[in-house]
Amino acid sequence: MAISLSWADGEHTPEAPQPSSLASVPRWPVVLPHAVESAIWRGDALGTPVTTTVGTGFEALDAELPGHGWPCQSLTEVLQVQSSVLEWRLLAPAMHTLVGQGKQIVIVGPPKPPHLPGLKHLGLDERHIVWIQADKPVERLWATEQLIKANAAGMLVSWLPQARQEQIRRLQVCAQSCDGPVILCRPAAAEHEASAAPLRLQARLGIDWELHVHLLKRKGPPHEGELTLPSVPGGLDAILTPRLRHPSRLIAARKRQGQSQGLPQDISREFSHAVGNPSSRRPSGRSAPAH
Numbered sequence: 630m631a632i633s634l635s636w637a638d639g640e641h642t643p644e645a646p647q648p649s650s651l652a653s654v655p656r657w658p659v660v661l662p663h664a665v666e667s668a669i670w671r672g673d674a675l676g677t678p679v680t681t682t683v684g685t686g687f688e689a690l691d692a693e694l695p696g697h698g699w700p701c702q703s704l705t706e707v708l709q710v711q712s713s714v715l716e717w718r719l720l721a722p723a724m725h726t727l728v729g730q731g732k733q734i735v736i737v738g739p740p741k742p743p744h745l746p747g748l749k750h751l752g753l754d755e756r757h758i759v760w761i762q763a764d765k766p767v768e769r770l771w772a773t774e775q776l777i778k779a780n781a782a783g784m785l786v787s788w789l790p791q792a793r794q795e796q797i798r799r800l801q802v803c804a805q806s807c808d809g810p811v812i813l814c815r816p817a818a819a820e821h822e823a824s825a826a827p828l829r830l831q832a833r834l835g836i837d838w839e840l841h842v843h844l845l846k847r848k849g850p851p852h853e854g855e856l857t858l859p860s861v862p863g864g865l866d867a868i869l870t871p872r873l874r875h876p877s878r879l880i881a882a883r884k885r886q887g888q889s890q891g892l893p894q895d896i897s898r899e900f901s902h903a904v905g906n907p908s909s910r911r912p913s914g915r916s917a918p919a920h
Contacts (some may be wrong), residue, residue: 699810704826713741721751732783735759738769747863750863798825
């Protein structure tokens with residue numbers, strides 16, 4: 630038996646609108662507080678971090694990063710095939726900005742000692758560089774965690790090739806209270822390992838003095854392809870001739886010349902053509918070196 634409900638004034642309850650009439654019901658946009666709106670991330674767009682960032686110094690890279698720079702209060706992983714080859718060239722512009730603000734750059738366990746003349750060419754003052762020599766993995770991990778907790782660096786760069794997933798996760802939790810970017814340099818093989826770092830990128834060197842960067846993980850849509858970042862090593866920009874600024878053109882010309890003559894060209898001869906052919910004569914009285 631159907632029971633008819635009525636309002637207090639005796640009128641019948643109005644019927645619910647039919648699905649066809651729902652489209653005519655006005656929908657007012659929901660206005661959220663700024664703090665809440667900034668914390669919402671939609672998966673088809675770059676995230677807008679609540680924390681601050683430090684510009685990378687490369688416009689193309691900044692355009693692809695959430696917040697347009699290296700994130701603070703967060704981990705960033707830089708993966709590469711061989712360590713101590715391109716980290717300084719990739720991070721030096723941001724370091725230069727932080728040093729200009731009077732902040733310290735702390736590096737933990739670099740595979741090779743920092744080259745002070747090279748740092749000067751990059752615009753870095755050695756008085757703002759703190760080098761912590763830690764040879765064992767456990768020492769590097771401990772020093773990195775303590776520095777993050779102490780919030781003692783404008784930027785912290787640590788080489789952790791053997792860090793495990795749970796250790797990276799612990800560092801990420803600690804980094805949320807650190808005011809500066811925390812950069813972890815790891816091998817390229819770590820690409821296939823899970824990581825709690827919100828930002829991960831893989832970098833490699835190009836033949837024309839550039840850096841190729843692929844974003845493996847970011848707060849946003851997947852990154853397709855590679856970014857090409859111009860990066861002539863410090864000290865070479867003033868002495869490179871126009872021909873040597875583009876070795877790829879010399880190599881291509883060498884290949885075309887070899888193909889026209891029907892001669893095979895290997896990569897060693899191509900590179901030697903770019904920098905000059907060494908003499909084939911051996912010094913008298915000396916035997917040929919063993920290979």
